[in-house]
Amino acid sequence: MFFQTIADNIADWGPRLLAGLRLTFSVTAGGFCLAFMLALLIEFLRTRRHAAVRFIARLYIVSARGVPILVILYLLYFALPGAGITLSAVAAGTIGLAAVYAAYLAEVFRAGLHAVPAGQREAALSSGMSPLQAFRLVLLPQAVRHTIAPLLINLVSLLKDSSICALIAVPELTLVSRELMSESFLPLHVFALTALLYFGLAWPASLVARALEQRLHQQGQRDSGRGKRPVVEVAAVG
Template sequence: MSDILGFWSEWFPDMLGGFAISLEVTAACLVLGIPLGLLLALGVQSRSAPLRWVSLVIVEIGRGTPALILLQFAYFGFPSAGLTLSSFTAATFALAWCTGAYTSEIIRAGLEAVPAGQREAAIVVGLSRLDALRYIILPQGLRVAMPALLGFSIIMLQASSLCFTIALPEVVSQAYIVGSNTFRYLPIFILASLMFAAVCIPGTILVSRLERRLGRHAA
């Protein structure tokens, strides 16, 4: 055991630097992807047929294509069209698209969960459709969607491990480098999994508590 702890302490700074990049790309894809999901959710519900169909196509491609394929497409496919992206930019683009596609359905479900009486009340008091959306529907719908959005954020942190396939120096890439240099793959991947667990497990507990609290308030 002391041998493993010594091995971990030796390589922990490199692994921590890789995990910081994992957190950065996750934060970037969420900052871009969740607002995109909101726009797509509104687009899918739009009365404009062209906007509705464009939104549906973006959502279905993002949901129907594995995140790994989107990563490969952004990093290796775009250069064929004359657009070369860094590994971080490609990872952000691909994961933000995936995030936007999935969160659009989460947000849309939250918006549709707003009672019809709230919408009717907005009309009765003379609010425009835009004002009703801003002041009545969005605040309540996003509140309903919040636990699912937080849960999806944890999934995207885990999905960031796929970025090792496009040479992003995140934590899994660092683990492969250490493993190839030392031939000790098992302990270094255990360390990588512990780093993910240190964030994901408390995050999962937080989401569960938030769901219970919101459930009590809804009742």
């Protein structure tokens, strides 16, 4: 009976759920890309010698991690128009997710950079590179391999948190599902399909992240046995 009801409604539900899923993917991808670039900037500022610059970077991280995502979305979507800045729901959702996850990704990059031998930066600076060139050309490429797995974990978390954007009227998967539930009065059937769609996106990425973590851990153990600097495990969003 359960599956028959889904089969009877899938012709109507399917295209609408897939349209919501595409927007969910767009918001997730856009938010992650913005968060990635902002996190790189934050981490670069945190490595500067000026105490004021480092303080600003640390303050942003603490503030972004200490405020609920929904509050930030409300500020962007409902409060900014009072200051003369109006964002669409999709733009506010994407920017809000990026603003929060930039703080988490900055911590990922910090741990990845700590896995790079300290002498690498001094060697790059002594060769005539600027601090930005040393960060971009020497430190970051070496840190990337330590951050791939936790970056994927944070991407999965961002995907799931994108459902909060439904509360500012972003027509992503969760909002579309709520509309279908209101029309059909079949919440169990609708949200079972919704959960399956989220799972279909998140599970493969989680498997890849787990495999990369295991490989990184094994490589760290081999490097430790050879007397090399062990790989630092990177904390990610839970």
